[in-house]
Amino acid sequence: MITFEPQFFTERNREIDDGTLRAIAREVRKDILKMTTNANSGHPGGSMSAADIIVTLYYYKMRHNPENPKWEKRDRFVLSKGHVCPALYSVLARTGYFPIEKLMEFRKLGGMLQGHPSMDTTPGIEISTGSLGHGIGAAVGMAIALKLDKSDSKVYCMVGDGEIQEGSVWEAAMSASHYNLDNLVVIVDNNNLQIDGPVDEVMSIYPTMEKWKAFGWHTIEINGHDFEEIKRALDEADNVKYKPTMILAKTVKGKGVSFMENRAEWHGKALSPEQLKEALKELGEL
Amino acid sequence: MEKVSLRDAYGDTLVELGKEDERIVVLDADLSGSTKTAKFAKAFPERFFNMGIAETNMMNVAAGLAASGKIPFVSTFAIFGTGRAWEAVRQSICYPKLNVKIVCTHGGITVGEDGASHQALEDVANMRNIPNMTVIVPADDVETKQVIRKVAYTDGPFYVRLTREKFPRIFDESYKFEIGKGHVLVEGEDVTIIANGVMTSFALLAAEMLEREGISAEVIHMPTVKPIDKELIVKSVSKTQAVVTAEEHSIIGGLGSAVAEVLVENCPVPMERLGTPDVFGLSGKGWELLHYFRLDENGIIEKVKKVLERKEK
Known part of the structure; x- marks a missing residue:
């Protein structure tokens, strides 16, 4: 297990090479699959597409303190697409917010890891999410509060590509640019699959870049599985003034396991124990 | 009995609270003249946020502000605050038990001429059914002032229902409002x-x-x-x-x-x-x-x- 002292995380833009990030993300993907199979439910597909970005945020970019989750100077991460919390729970456990064994409590009665993120039960969760289209608004509120407090902390928020079909996402987008929230970065996890099928077939969100641009955002498009590109986009956002940044991350649902990739059926279904074995083998376990 | 405005009492109390406590912030959805949050906007423009005609986002933004240590008061007409934005109130404010004060005016039938679309006859029911929510319906201006003060400094989500119409004043300064007491x-x-x-x-x-x-x-x-x-x-x-x-x-x-x-x-x-x-x-x-x-x-x-x-x- 790749571990760091809590102090490691308290400065931004840490020295960490792509090989290490890739190795951590592989562990996170294994966690996602084990957690969801153990719970016999959950959302592995989108968790796998989001994993590389969440790993880069917590291991490379964000200033945070696993020993003091409410640390005043922390950067915030809001998982607006709350259903992919297995990826976030894994990263929180691996960076030291709670013991790794807790991951097996995911979705279990009395456990601290609810089916969707709950700030009341889980350290490191900034706001409870799960119903789509709300977390991004809360992220806007946090960014406004940080401006009022003259803090240089930043707010990162991940939304799903299907999620941006919710009108409230665009209400939030409008308000973020209206209030010049250059301390807010939204990452759209664009795996192009939602429960009922391809996003462009269910309800097209395209052209996505143009929409956010028209709402007054700085926009960047990247490959959401290329650590160099993720890092570069997050760094670019630091230099944008007076407007929020949207990073459109092109991703693959189920990324990392051949029989899961680009298949909508793995949106909200766990692997069977046999499939899990197969998948873990692909991810290099055993 | 003298008729008094509950929403003016709200606006005036907000200004007092704004002076006392830097954490007080106010959000409105393009109705600040009617809800009287415009009084606060004038006194503290840097702590007033007009969210436009977008009530759902307003509730979510308030949740984010509360999660960051602010005390947000959120106002619009009762039907929009408790109807249009209901699920944001449930998900982002009540579920995490955040310190957001939803104070809506134009509750009830006394909205008058605007008719059914604007008359909230369901707002108390809408808010009462969400866990962690406290629901208060004041009777006059004296009580409204006390309620607003009390909810500002009591942790957790609140819904306070005010009205467009002026109502008779029934209390004098000896009245003492307490949450949860008849x-x-x-x-x-x-x-x-x-x-x-x-x-x-x-x-x-x-x-x-x-x-x-x-x-x-x-x-x-x-x-x-x-x-x-x-x-x-x-x-x-x-x-x-x-x-x-x-x-x-x-x-x-x-x-x-x-x-x-x-x-x-x-x-x-x-x-x-x-x-x-x-x-x-x-x-x-x-x-x-x-x-x-x-x-x-x-x-x-x-x-x-x-x-x-x-x-x-």
């Missing part, structure tokens, strides 16, 4: 009248008129609909053995329902509910509409007589 305004023996909002002033009138007919009514003002003052209801009803509730709200899900829930589990007695029946409102002057729906002293007296007949059977 107030016996008139003691009586034969029937308990439980009311809030404008209906409390009508309940006082009704009690006077009933007195002349030899009927002794106990009047309880019940500003907090949730959590309801169960103890006071049970105590009063054990004595009077009959209840009438009166509210400027649908009879489904509001004060009447909350009182009925207490009675049915503790001391079932004959009860009548006065409110708007299960219908939409319509255009008219605020006070005309109150009388149209019998939401006045006469309506209360009718219900009292009906409940007394049932009691005597």
